[in-house]
Amino acid sequence: MIRFTSLQFRIQAAIAVGVLVLVAIVVAITGPNLVHLYATTVAHCKAHGDCTYASNALTQSDSFLQSAFGALLLVLPALVGIFWGAPLIAREYEAGTFRLAWTQSVTRMRWLAVKLGIIGLASMVAAGLASLMVSSWFSPIDKVTKVQFTSFDERGIVAVGYAVFAFAFGVAAGLLIRRTVPAMFATLVAFVGARLAVTYWVRPHLLPPVKAAMPLHMVFGTSIEQTSSTGLLFFQPVTIPNAWIYSNEVVNKYGHAPTVPFLQSACHSVLSIPASGTAQGVPTPNQNAQTAFAECFANVAAKFHQVVVYQPASRYWAFQWYETAIFFGLAVIVAGFSFWWVRRRVV
Amino acid sequence: MIQFQLDTASGVATYLQLVQQVHQALRLGLLEPGDQLPTAQQVVAKLAINPNTVLKAYRDLEREGLVRPRPGQGTFVIASLSHTDPATQARLLSSMVHWLRSARSAGLGPDDIEAIYRTAFRNYFAESVA
Amino acid sequence: MTAALETSGLGKQYGQKWALHDCTLTIPEGKVVGLVGPNGAGKSTLLNLAVGLLAPTSGTIEVLGGRPSDGPSQLGRIGFVAQDTPTYEGMSVAKHLRMGAWLNPHWDSDLAERRIKQLRLDPRQKAGALSGGQRAQLALVLALAKKPEILILDEPVASLDPLARREFLQTLMEVVAEHGVSVVLSSHLIADLERVCDYLIVLVASHVQLSGDVNALLASHYHLSGPRRDRSALPANQAVIEESHTDKQSVFMVRTDDPILDPAWTVKPVTLDDLVLGYMRQAREAEPHRRPGLGLLR
Numbered sequence: 001m002i003r004f005t006s007l008q009f010r011i012q013a014a015i016a017v018g019v020l021v022l023v024a025i026v027v028a029i030t031g032p033n034l035v036h037l038y039a040t041t042v043a044h045c046k047a048h049g050d051c052t053y054a055s056n057a058l059t060q061s062d063s064f065l066q067s068a069f070g071a072l073l074l075v076l077p078a079l080v081g082i083f084w085g086a087p088l089i090a091r092e093y094e095a096g097t098f099r100l101a102w103t104q105s106v107t108r109m110r111w112l113a114v115k116l117g118i119i120g121l122a123s124m125v126a127a128g129l130a131s132l133m134v135s136s137w138f139s140p141i142d143k144v145t146k147v148q149f150t151s152f153d154e155r156g157i158v159a160v161g162y163a164v165f166a167f168a169f170g171v172a173a174g175l176l177i178r179r180t181v182p183a184m185f186a187t188l189v190a191f192v193g194a195r196l197a198v199t200y201w202v203r204p205h206l207l208p209p210v211k212a213a214m215p216l217h218m219v220f221g222t223s224i225e226q227t228s229s230t231g232l233l234f235f236q237p238v239t240i241p242n243a244w245i246y247s248n249e250v251v252n253k254y255g256h257a258p259t260v261p262f263l264q265s266a267c268h269s270v271l272s273i274p275a276s277g278t279a280q281g282v283p284t285p286n287q288n289a290q291t292a293f294a295e296c297f298a299n300v301a302a303k304f305h306q307v308v309v310y311q312p313a314s315r316y317w318a319f320q321w322y323e324t325a326i327f328f329g330l331a332v333i334v335a336g337f338s339f340w341w342v343r344r345r346v347v
Numbered sequence: 348m349i350q351f352q353l354d355t356a357s358g359v360a361t362y363l364q365l366v367q368q369v370h371q372a373l374r375l376g377l378l379e380p381g382d383q384l385p386t387a388q389q390v391v392a393k394l395a396i397n398p399n400t401v402l403k404a405y406r407d408l409e410r411e412g413l414v415r416p417r418p419g420q421g422t423f424v425i426a427s428l429s430h431t432d433p434a435t436q437a438r439l440l441s442s443m444v445h446w447l448r449s450a451r452s453a454g455l456g457p458d459d460i461e462a463i464y465r466t467a468f469r470n471y472f473a474e475s476v477a
Numbered sequence: 478m479t480a481a482l483e484t485s486g487l488g489k490q491y492g493q494k495w496a497l498h499d500c501t502l503t504i505p506e507g508k509v510v511g512l513v514g515p516n517g518a519g520k521s522t523l524l525n526l527a528v529g530l531l532a533p534t535s536g537t538i539e540v541l542g543g544r545p546s547d548g549p550s551q552l553g554r555i556g557f558v559a560q561d562t563p564t565y566e567g568m569s570v571a572k573h574l575r576m577g578a579w580l581n582p583h584w585d586s587d588l589a590e591r592r593i594k595q596l597r598l599d600p601r602q603k604a605g606a607l608s609g610g611q612r613a614q615l616a617l618v619l620a621l622a623k624k625p626e627i628l629i630l631d632e633p634v635a636s637l638d639p640l641a642r643r644e645f646l647q648t649l650m651e652v653v654a655e656h657g658v659s660v661v662l663s664s665h666l667i668a669d670l671e672r673v674c675d676y677l678i679v680l681v682a683s684h685v686q687l688s689g690d691v692n693a694l695l696a697s698h699y700h701l702s703g704p705r706r707d708r709s710a711l712p713a714n715q716a717v718i719e720e721s722h723t724d725k726q727s728v729f730m731v732r733t734d735d736p737i738l739d740p741a742w743t744v745k746p747v748t749l750d751d752l753v754l755g756y757m758r759q760a761r762e763a764e765p766h767r768r769p770g771l772g773l774l775r
Contacts, residue, residue: 001579001580003579004575004576004579004580007568007572007575007576008565008568095563095565095566096559096560096561096563097563097564097565098530099525099530099557099559099563100559100563100564100565100616100619102529102530103528103529103530103552103555103557103559104552104576104577104580104581104623105549105550105552105553105580105581105582105583105623106549106552106580107548107549107552110549344532345532355668355671355672361672386654387654388651388654388655391647391650391651391653391654392647392648392650392651392654393647394647394650394672395643395646395647395649395650395672395673396650396672396673397509397650397653397672397673397674397675398650398653398654399675400675401654
């Protein structure tokens with residue numbers, strides 16, 4: 001049965017190998033450039049004082065490949081589900097060959113077990129290799145951007161879980177629906193639905209986030225702004241690299257944000273300065289503006305502090321494992337259903 | 348080896364047709380003692396009939412004492428139905444053909460010929476009994 | 478001796494409709510069984526139940542003494558060719574044989590290769606490129622080479638031309654002669670069944686109307702024709718299957734194990750044709766709202 005499965009699967013396997021080899025070639029050719037670029041520019045940028053320039057040069061290079069690789073990782077598990085999972089049983093029903101396959105001297109359960117096992121394993125390996133190659137290609141860029149939670153689904157091991165779930169669901173869809181194209185469609189919808197549901201409703205709650213209170217401090221981006229919703233807003237940027245920021249607020253010891261009247265009074269000197277250089281759209285450094293803002297800052301900092309709710313960077317791999325396990329668990333449940341269904345009835 | 352044929356429209360049971368064809372072949376000397384009948388497998392591979400039909404026919408022939416099965420080898424003819432030697436048969440056959448030719452050149456069709464033959468056959472055998 | 482096929486009150490229901498109902502049969506081993514009936518009568522349902530592709534709604538079925546769900550060894554004893562003889566279009570003949578070898582422990586590769594050669598099939602040709610007759614022969618080889626004890630064939634020749642049909646039956650009978658397998662063959666072509674079957678089952682409207690050894694059935698049914706008479710005037714031991722009357726004459730088809738003694742009758746034997754059609758008409762008369770049976774061919 002193992003040999004027969006491999007025989008029936010050979011074309012799909014060949015396509016997967018082709019894609020992976022292509023990715024490997026591109027990674028092998030373009031990857032070292034990024035590593036080299038990092039080593040020669042960004043690594044020493046502090047000494048030269050041009051970190052912004054060096055970082056941008058790195059993060060904006062090969063932008064087409066960045067998008068392409070990102071898209072590949074997003075799309076690969078869905079493709080596995082649609083093209084490996086959905087047709088597996090649906091095609092046998094459509095062609096009537098299930099009447100041939102399931103009257104050989106192999107029970108339906110064993111037939112299904114071997115097919116799910118071998119092709120499921122293949123899908124995990126394909127997704128794993130793709131993710132490995134893409135993650136390693138991105139690593140110089142990721143070292144600079146430090147937003148690992150933003151690119152969460154395109155790196156690491158989660159793609160393995162996504163792929164095996166999509167595959168298992170595809171097989172079950174084909175088993176129930178018995179027509180290839182509708183099963184493909186159902187798989188796509190279910191896969192997208194599951195991914196969205198887990199990303200927005202499950203992932204944030206997997207571990208309780210850390211809540212940290214810090215005094216305000218002046219960095220690039222600390223500012224006071226006019227907003228259409230709240231009127232005036234005092235903004236303190238977060239500088240926790242590679243963390244997943246849930247919320248970032250400026251509050252007093254009672255947990256309240258600064259009111260508009262308070263800000264109008266505390267920062268009146270800043271707010272009364274007309275916007276400089278608006279005629280040309282380029283702000284000019286204004287000694288008055290800087291002192292006015294320093295006074296505003298001191299007033300706010302006296303009563304308010306920053307509260308950040310976040311997942312620390314160190315938890316990244318915990319999240320990767322949990323999410324992979326969730327999708328793997330879903331795959332097992334769906335596969336279990338397929339076994340139960342195919343044992344009970346065929347037509 | 349004898350080649351069996353099947354006439355599905357004749358109303359005669361299949362196994363009986365096989366028996367009759369063996370009788371015919373024996374009479375004409377086409378089958379002689381020692382000759383082997385085709386195996387059931389060979390017959391059904393040509394005629395697409397149930398093997399049991401062939402076996403039933405061969406059993407009937409065995410009961411009539413005309414054939415005997417040799418285990419592991421096949422079914423063989425052991426007796427003859429032919430009452431004359433091949434030379435006489437050949438002579439009679441050729442004078443028959445000669446007569447048919449004259450009947451044809453006299454303008455008789457197959458039905459006319461058969462009518463003459465049947466009349467002669469009936470009258471002759473009726474006379475010899477009486 | 479185990480029966481080749483034994484069912485007891487077997488039924489299969491889909492929603493409100495019974496595809497097969499109250500089917501009780503005992504088919505002895507070593508026979509070539511013809512399963513005949515109009516389309517939709519339940520033939521495919523019965524055969525799919527026998528190979529485990531369907532589960533019964535009621536009753537039981539056993540093939541060679543084993544239940545269809547008994548596992549790989551039970552599957553190995555049955556060779557099945559489904560309707561329209563499905564094969565993998567994109568797979569070559571040779572690959573189909575390899576599949577058979579991998580998936581069947583008792584596979585006889587010599588037999589398979591010999592038959593493929595005899596049929597003059599190109600092993601490298603894809604099954605999708607074969608003609609209907611060649612595909613049917615391939616499917617039959619796949620069923621035969623696993624050395625089953627029983628062959629179950631669901632209308633294997635229905636969509637074949639006459640030559641392909643004849644060749645298929647020749648192959649089948651050759652195998653029966655050589656290996657003594659039991660065969661259950663469903664068809665709506667009575668002429669083919671007449672040639673090859675020695676056991677008959679007539680299935681109409683999901684019910685078994687008639688079953689038995691062909692010779693025994695033919696010997697116990699008669700055509701009676703004579704002066705006009707009502708069926709109630711016939712003796713109790715003669716079951717009337719069919720009747721037709723003019724104002725002066727009556728013709729009956731009856732079933733009886735006793736001799737016909739009434740001198741008023743002209744008694745003639747029935748053919749298999751008459752038998753099957755008679756029982757099918759009888760079944761239809763019993764359910765007048767059903768659509769008439771279609772597609773009974775000679």
